[in-house]
């Protein structure tokens with residue numbers, strides 16, 4: 254079922270903003286560590302970033318897509334939203350794919366940390382565009 258928190262504009266937006274804010278803060282931390290060449294600590298921060306994205310942003314996306322989730326219910330109530338919802342699901346997929354690329358890179362023997370930070374930034378950019386679009390299209394104000 255769609256909890257009221259996901260259907261209402263303000264509470265749903267608050268979840269988006271918490272995810273985005275947490276991820277942005279972590280990226281700032283990773284940038285500082287890369288500048289100081291503190292690679293061991295940076296590797297931990299990358300792991301923590303991936304966990305955060307999976308635990309907050311992707312879990313939230315999964316919830317929206319599940320049966321009786323926000324997306325399914327929105328299309329059921331208004332079939333005209335079908336294409337829009339497909340686009341929003343593609344945004345979720347892109348974030349899942351980038352998180353997967355980060356996991357592959359951090360597992361390598363000599364990870365490219367600049368690349369990892371670039372991936373992290375890409376998640377944020379997609380997430381921000383996605384959230385504003387979703388709020389506009391699906392949420393009751």
Ligand SMILES: [Fe+2]
Nearest residue numbers: 314317341387
């Ligand atoms: Fe979403």
Ligand SMILES: [Fe+2]
Nearest residue numbers: 269313317387
């Ligand atoms: Fe959302």
